[in-house]
Amino acid sequence: MAETIAFIGLGNMGSGMAANLAKAGYAVRAFDLSVDALARAKGDGCAVAASAAEAVSDADAVVTMLPAGKHVEAVYNGDVFGAAKPGALFMDCSTIDVVTARKVVEAATTQGFAMVDAPVSGGVAAASGGTLTFMVGGTDEAFARAEPILACMGKAVIHAGSAGAGQAAKICNNMLLGISMIGTCEAFALAEKLGLDPQVFFDISSKASGQCWSMTSYCPVPGPVPTAPSNRDYEGGFAAALMLKDLKLAMEAAAAANAATPLGTQAEALYQTFSNLGGAAKDFSGIIKLLDGSWRA
Numbered sequence: 046m047a048e049t050i051a052f053i054g055l056g057n058m059g060s061g062m063a064a065n066l067a068k069a070g071y072a073v074r075a076f077d078l079s080v081d082a083l084a085r086a087k088g089d090g091c092a093v094a095a096s097a098a099e100a101v102s103d104a105d106a107v108v109t110m111l112p113a114g115k116h117v118e119a120v121y122n123g124d125v126f127g128a129a130k131p132g133a134l135f136m137d138c139s140t141i142d143v144v145t146a147r148k149v150v151e152a153a154t155t156q157g158f159a160m161v162d163a164p165v166s167g168g169v170a171a172a173s174g175g176t177l178t179f180m181v182g183g184t185d186e187a188f189a190r191a192e193p194i195l196a197c198m199g200k201a202v203i204h205a206g207s208a209g210a211g212q213a214a215k216i217c218n219n220m221l222l223g224i225s226m227i228g229t230c231e232a233f234a235l236a237e238k239l240g241l242d243p244q245v246f247f248d249i250s251s252k253a254s255g256q257c258w259s260m261t262s263y264c265p266v267p268g269p270v271p272t273a274p275s276n277r278d279y280e281g282g283f284a285a286a287l288m289l290k291d292l293k294l295a296m297e298a299a300a301a302a303n304a305a306t307p308l309g310t311q312a313e314a315l316y317q318t319f320s321n322l323g324g325a326a327k328d329f330s331g332i333i334k335l336l337d338g339s340w341r342a
Contacts, residue, residue, distance in 0.1 A: 048072055050194065051104035053097050053120060054139070055082035058165065059110035061173035062138070062198045064089035066108070068175075069197035076100040097124035106134040106194060113290075114145035121149050126156055134190050135160035138179070140216070142294050143209045144301070150183065150208035159187040162208060163195055164215035168283050176200040180218075182210035216298055219291035222259065223312040223329070229259040230333035233266050237337070244268055265330035279331030286325035289316040 048071065052063040055077035067073045067090035075086040076094040083093045094100035097120055101107055107125055111117050117139050125135065135153055137146070137160070146162040153160035161183030171177045177199035181188055188204045195202045205214045232255065236246040247269035251261050263282075264270040274282035292313040299306040319325075319335045323342025334340035 049074065049104045049106075051076070051094070051097075051100040051107045052086075052091065052110075053077070053100060053107065053125075054110035055079065055086050056110065056112075057169045058138075058172045060085055060089070061169065061175075062108070062110060062177070063091055064173070065175040065198045066194070067091050071194075071197070074100045074104060098128040101125050101128040101133075103130055104133060105130075106136065106190075108194070109135075109137045109139060111137075111139040111141075113139070114141035117141055118145055118149055121153065126152070126158075129158065131157060133158055134187070134194075136163050136191050136195065137161070138163050138165055140164045140219075140291060140294070141212060143212045143216075143298055146182065146212045147209040159184070159190060160208075161187045161191045162211040163191065163202075164211050165199070166215065166218060167199070169281070171200075172198070179203065180205045180211040180214040182206055182208050182212065182214075184208075212294075213298070216291055216295040219288065220295040220306070220309045220312070223288050223292050223316065224308045225257050226259040226263070226265065226330055227312055227315060227332060227336070229257065230265045230330070230336050234333060234337040259330070263330055265333040273330065274328035275330055275333075279327040279334075282328035282330070284325065285316055285319055285327055285329045285331060288329040289313065289320050289325070292316055 050066055050071045050073050052073050052075045055063060055075055063073050063075050063086055073091040074094050075091040076097050077083055087093050117137055135158055150160045161181050163179045163181045165177040165179055167177040175198055178201040179195045179199050181204050192202050205211050233243060243266045264273045265275050267276045295309055296313055319332050324331055
């Protein structure tokens with residue numbers, strides 16, 4: 046068991062994840078560029094470091110949760126590889142492009158480190174509650190080392206395949222989510238225009254063939270699912286800007302793989318429009334307001 050874990054990237058997701066590792070008994074040494082994030086981590090039982098390199102020094106394992114592929118590459122090449130002790134385990138939980146994920150894992154392996162790409166699904170509440178799902182790419186040996194650590198932050202840790210497979214699973218899953226949310230929103234918007242009460246439509250469709258996660262767990266209209274962001278004016282949850290990011294990653298991967306994704310392409314265009322009109326910070330289910338014509342920035 047790794048005893049000291051460096052955690053780099055304490056944003057909305059990373060802060061809860063680091064806190065859960067500390068709760069599990071690991072000595073967590075955290076770093077982020079945000080002073081407020083570091084203060085929060087300290088309050089959650091983590092030690093704070095003055096730099097990423099300091100956090101990594103002498104750590105048995107390193108977890109990163111960063112915004113994009115360029116940040117992941119810069120942190121590993123600029124701070125982690127040179128400061129990590131021999132044999133350290135690396136786990137990148139960021140959502141990035143498959144090519145960069147494979148490139149960083151290959152660089153780690155070449156330098157004698159074990160590494161997995163392990164993006165997550167579940168959102169901020171799951172990060173805080175320790176109920177994330179991890180989709181992991183890497184060798185069997187690296188996965189075996191990473192699994193018990195990741196399990197402290199999630200309800201499911203699934204080995205998706207070799208390096209980059211975790212990122213592939215994440216972007217395919219989120220493309221499906223983006224498409225299904227738009228379909229759910231269109232259905233509710235049409236139902237309302239046809240005179241159906243939203244609760245009645247929910248009661249019917251949630252028990253019929255149209256049932257899906259976007260409806261029954263994350264309903265885009267207020268009322269039927271009290272915990273959904275639709276009941277909070279689409280605040281919190283999973284920002285439309287993040288859905289757009291994941292859809293762009295999916296479309297880049299689709300182009301590279303010569304895969305047909307007509308609905309994914311349309312979903313990206315709709316979320317781009319929603320973001321351009323001021324919806325980027327709203328929960329992604331808020332796109333219903335664009336589709337029903339009620340959106341006002």
